[in-house]
Amino acid sequence: MRTHHCGDLNASVSGKEVVLAGWVDTVRISGKIGFLLLRDRSGIVQVFLDKKLAEANQYLKPQSVVLVKGLVNKRPENQVKKEMKTGAVEVAAASVEVLNMAETPLPIEIAEETTTGLDKRLDYRFLDVRRQRVTDIFTVRSKIYSTTVAFFEKEGFINIQTPKLTASGVESGAEEFKIPYFGKTASLAQSPQIYKQMFVVSGLEKVYELGTVFRAEKSHTTRHLTEFTGVDFEMGFIRDEHDVMTIVEKYFVYLITEIKKSCREELARLGVDLHVPKTIPKLSMHEARNILKKLGKIVPENEDLDADGEKMIAHYIKEKLQSDFVFMLDYPWEKRPFYHMRPEKDKKVTKSFDLVYNGVEIATGAQREHRLQVLEAQAMEKGIDLTLMPFYRDIFRYGCPPHGGVGLGLDRITEQMLQLGNIREAILLPRDPERLTP
Ligand code: ATP
Ligand code: MG
Secondary structure (H helix, E strand, O other): OOOOOHHHOOHHHOOOEEEEEEEEEEEEEEOOEEEEEEEEOOEEEEEEEOHHHHHHOOOOOOOOEEEEEEEEEEOOHHHOOOOOOOOOEEEEEEEEEEEEOOOOOOOOOOOOOOOOOHHHHHHOHHHHOOOHHHHHHHHHHHHHHHHHHHHHHHOOOEEOOOOOEEOOOOOOOOOOOEEEEOOEEEEEOOOOHHHHHHHHHHHHOEEEEEEEEEOOOOOOOOOOOOEEEEEEEEEEOOOOHHHHHHHHHHHHHHHHHHHHHHOHHHHHHHOOOOOOOOOOOEEEHHHHHHHHHHOOOOOOOOOOOOHHHHHHHHHHHHHHHOOOEEEEEOOEHHHOOOOEOOOOOOOOEOOEEEEEEOOEEEEEEEEEOOOHHHHHHHHHHOOOOHHHOHHHHHOOOOOOOOEEEEEEEHHHHHHHHHOOOOHHHHOOOOOEOOEOOO
16 A cells, blocks of 8 residues: 555655555645645654645544655755654655545544543543554563563573463462353462463473463552563572572563663653663662661561552662662562472571562562472461362472572563553553453
């Protein structure tokens, strides 16, 4: 249909006939001539309409889809629009064919500085995406996804897809969505935890999955969704949880280097300056508590860091060590699931960690307890009887290597990388307790 994309036109094609197609961004008919700004995914170009075409298109509505044939002309130097990528040229239209007329009025304001609120924008997300900023966010997200896959493949992890329809979970205590299942009740997977351990043990040794995670969390925060994309990996034959952290660190060095390189224009338009981490600092919860105490915040021994505590620590680390990332170590046993391993010397903590990026948790990982007897005892302490979950228990019976892994959130990574302020900005169609449509 097209010979060129709008954003690709520059002085080197001037004098050429082109065929363009896209959406009408704005149309101005004044007196005897007209201009329309034509937009496709690549950018915007100005199209000049002579008297005949201006008259014929005087009722053309913004956001209509048109096919334009015309001649590319260099603009006189004093008319060059610097703010437009294609500012050095315009297209003198020979014909404008309306492929589909848009209705008016539009339900949201499709402008870079839109006045439409987030909720309404999400109601009409497909129109919201027509804004450059939103297209840029999802272009970066797509690159984060593909770079993540590339990283784990490069590191020798094997991709797995695990069931999302499950029997009731043994996992994290996060709320499950229960659904009817042929006379029984199934749960939507709130983590691939069991399965990723299962396939390390199976002999695949190192596995990863990018998959949907469901959590019936009735929280109304800027960091929780009820459906999100988990980035999970698990690896066998580790010495301890630090081997797992090494992979996480390597991943973020690779990811941010790659995004900086391949999304330069998007990042510039979004006003985001990314820093590739060197080594990610590690801070024990004990140290974190002391730092917070000095800052006037008391976190009891058996407590997690709350969102506020994470922010304060992140700020402290940024000031002291200029790092956007920090690993938090040794989370209290009371707050961690039964399958996190505990160090021999201190049973009150776990060999687990969180990764905080720009002040928000984006990952939790740990060495897992692989010795069945210890695991059973730990489960009992948490009031869980593993003999009631034979298929889970079996994983540890027939040769289970020491292993560990991490759960990250793709939506959170995107949000924190681009500093979007709300996780709903980082996912096309968010699901939360109030939203099931579109
Ligand atoms: P939080 O403390 O923020 O509620 P969590 O500790 O319950 O998170 P984990 O079970 O550790 O979450 O999940 C691993 C990762 O998955 C998190 O670090 C985060 O990146 C992502 N994640 C967890 N819950 C959500 C959610 N409701 N919405 C979006 N991402 C999530
Ligand atoms: Mg966590």
